Amino acid sequence: MKLSVSREVAVSLSFLLFGAGVFYSIYSIEVVEGVNAIYTHIKIVPNFVSAVLFDWRGFDTLGECLILINSVLVTGIVFGKGLFNWDFLKEVYGEEKCKDSDLGFTPIVKVLAVPMGVLLMALGILVILGGHITPGGGFQGGALISAAYVLAMVAFGVRRCPIRFTYKFLESLESFGALLFLILGLLGMVLSGYYLYNIREIWGIPPFPSPPGVGDVGIIPYLNIGVGLKVLAGLSTITVLLLSQRIISKNIGKG
Amino acid sequence: MNLLPLIVVVPLITAVVFSYIYRSKYVKPLTLFIGFILLVLPLLGTYGPYFFGGHGIVYIGTIPLVSGIVYTLNPLKETMIFTLMLIGSIVLVLSTRERELSGVFTSLVLMGLASVSAVILTEDLFNLYVFYEIAAITQAGLVILSGTEEAYRSAFRYLLVGTMAGSILLLGVGLLLSATGSLNIGDMGRCLTVNPLTPTVYGGLLMLIVGLAYGGGLPPFHTLKADLYARAKPFVAAILQAYSKFILIALMLVVLKLFGNLPIFHTTRGVLIALSVFAMVFGTVMALLQEDYRKLLAYHTVSQGGYVALGLALGTPLAILAGIFHGINHTLYKSALFIGAHILDKIKSTDMRKVGGLLLVTPTLAFLILCAKLASIGIPPFNGFQSKLLLAEAVMNANMPELAVLMLILSIGTFLYMMKAFYLIFLRPCSEEQLREFKDVKISKYYILSLGLLLVLCLFLGIYPDIVIDRLYPVVEDIGVKWVLESIKNS
């Protein structure tokens, strides 16, 4: 008892000191413009954030995508994907009956879920594709589409969900999105020698035809699509894993 | 054409593919194939900077600033990546002997290899953070793969602390960005030396050190790492310790490059030396108490991480060289020890109370593990001796003889527990029927071969350490902190 009290005092003291340090350093922040001057003065596409994300620092965005992919993969592993040994999971999930229950939402939710979902999906596609000219992009659009899926899933339950993103379909979408990003980078390397080079034109044809005045769109919309597919698949996969017990049962070889 | 990014990109592409085809029956041959491809990758790059997306140096006024992301390759990084890929390749080849191998394991190992090589190669702080995070998640995933309750527990604990430590590192990167206006480590270091230091920079440094301690397994996060190594399958622990060792080296080099020439480094150095000494002492003491061979090795890894960090924290060129060289050596012989533990796990169990008398069963294995143990203690002619000698020399040159004494005492501790483990596993008498039971287990030739390969490398580096040292020294001399040497000369 005495030990735990002194430990708590020590923990709170260290948190206090660390927090004070963090707050002091943030309080006295003075932002130097530095390299940002370059980013804001050279126009690549109208959305400067998109230009930084996909052109100047495209490789970082690739890394962020891979964080998501990796997290989804590890979440899958937690639920029994490709383990070396399933004894523990069998112990935990072995006895329970696998059933997905409908929590019984009101008709308002059920009636609105499908139209809202459909419109959200269309909006998500628009946000993904307009990433280079409007605020938005792959991450936001993908999150919108997966929000539509989660809405339908929550309203109708897993079994009667009107939007059927199967696990396999989501896996393919995710891999396709990531591979699109990685291989477009390689394409840039083949054409110019630089990985993730923003290809302005191939034999005189721009890769993504756009109205005049937009700027050097290059491959940015395709990168956006790749990111969007991957985010949509990743978030939906995590939802499927958290909502449904069937995947665990399948993984541990039962049903 | 400079093919440097392929070192990172090829493992990433294959990782994505493997995570998609994880149930396919071709996973085993493909894993074997990729294992050999990995060995070619470090040779692809050419020395010098590589600008991603073709965004090179831009001048604002007269100040040159790097506008995009830069990777650089030099002999130091090449050596580190080669060691990493070698260990990765060996682990992938060994994994094909597992019955339950799935593409998920291969995918995670490749993801980790790619991210750690990116952390080593990158000259960009945010890029480093991104790949550091991938490596952290990968390590947790690799531990969960072994599927026991303890593995789940330790991996979740690691991830929970990891979210905190990762966010703190990101905040630190943000603070440093706001103070310098750039993310390129060279530009940032130059900006920091010119401008007066603000509390923001101090905050950034503090957070960078928190991230370093988490990624490299220094206190106060050492117990998490030790738990992680002990709970994973032993041959997976071999790659885990390689990851964290190289992340430790890379982040230490970043701290040195950013803050090495600032007056603040004097305090930083003290903090880092204290952290590493604590890791050394703690690891050795805890390893002495262990009954389980895996845990013993796990704590040994923590203590050796302390040695590596000590060398880098001292900041003199010789000490940095010794630290990095010890890191490379440690990765090699520790992988051998973990693979040995894996064989032990196959035979019976890694609990040292349950095995004994294995010398009669597998004399080759006993000999190889004895060699690896001698290397880890630091006995000539193995590589551990060379790097520890170098480290002791560096410590004496830096005017800190007390640390040399401590290292000596800790080496005796290491000798004690390593020999205790050897006695309990291989020499302790045991009953006839138990021996017969042990003899029934067939050990794959792959394991013995890979152990042999690693030990040949250890022996080779022990006899000709100059091959590595000569490659590293010119690079290290640039990074080394000038004022430390001057202050030693003056005193």
Add this chain to the structure above:
Amino acid sequence: MIEYLFLPFTGMILGFILGRRITAKLNIWFYLLVGVVVGYLLGPLPYYNFPLSYSFLFSLLGLLLGNLTVREK
């Protein structure tokens, strides 16, 4: 012309892929009407000079077409 229609058609393809996964029976005329209203309220993407967001409408059309192909059971 292709400059103005490439983005909507890409959206249509994406919508088609997603629409094939919707099993509910969607009322086409209702969605088109709602789509026109929403598209008008959204406004067009910058540089795509048109009174309403036809990119949104095309994406929705793709979704509905995809849904049509899987409707028969």
